[in-house]
Amino acid sequence: MKNLVKFTALAVAILGTASVAGAQASLNSSLTATAAVGASISITPANISFGTAYRNQGPKTVLENSAAAASFLILGTGATTVGTSITAPSTLNSTATPTNTLPVTWTYTSLSSNALCSTAAAGSGTAITTLLLDGAAGGNGNGRICIGGTITPAVSQAIATDYTGTINITVAFP
16 A cells, blocks of 8 residues: 555656646747728619600610719728629510510719719710729728610500619629
8 A cells, every 4th residue: 555655646746747847838829809890881772764755766865974864872881892783674664564665775884982973984884893982991981883774665665654674783892
């Protein structure tokens, strides 16, 4: 029994020393986690109206850089480029008789501000896929996508006052 007590005391002394030696060889470090919170995105739409078009009168156009243009005003974090996806119909449909359709083509331009569409440069038939919001980094920013279009009534176009279509936009943070 005396030997067992000596053996146990010796084992505790060796293991205790090994633990201290192991602790002396370890290293510690730390890091800092940071984050920023930007302004959430909001979208304000403005509709487009072609007014009345007449058969045999040719196309009727609303320019994308005119006061009558449709637009999406996008508010978010300044100095940020957001992704955009726009879907627009190729026809406007009569709500009373959905089989009555009116062909439409769309044109697009954009502004990196909340300025009116009438101050924008002429655009193209290609939908806007990115938009740089104005303003200082981390602050509030604005951008506007302006949409114009052309309707072309056929010679035999059904007479109706209710041709409509919906343009949708999705805006995504980078």
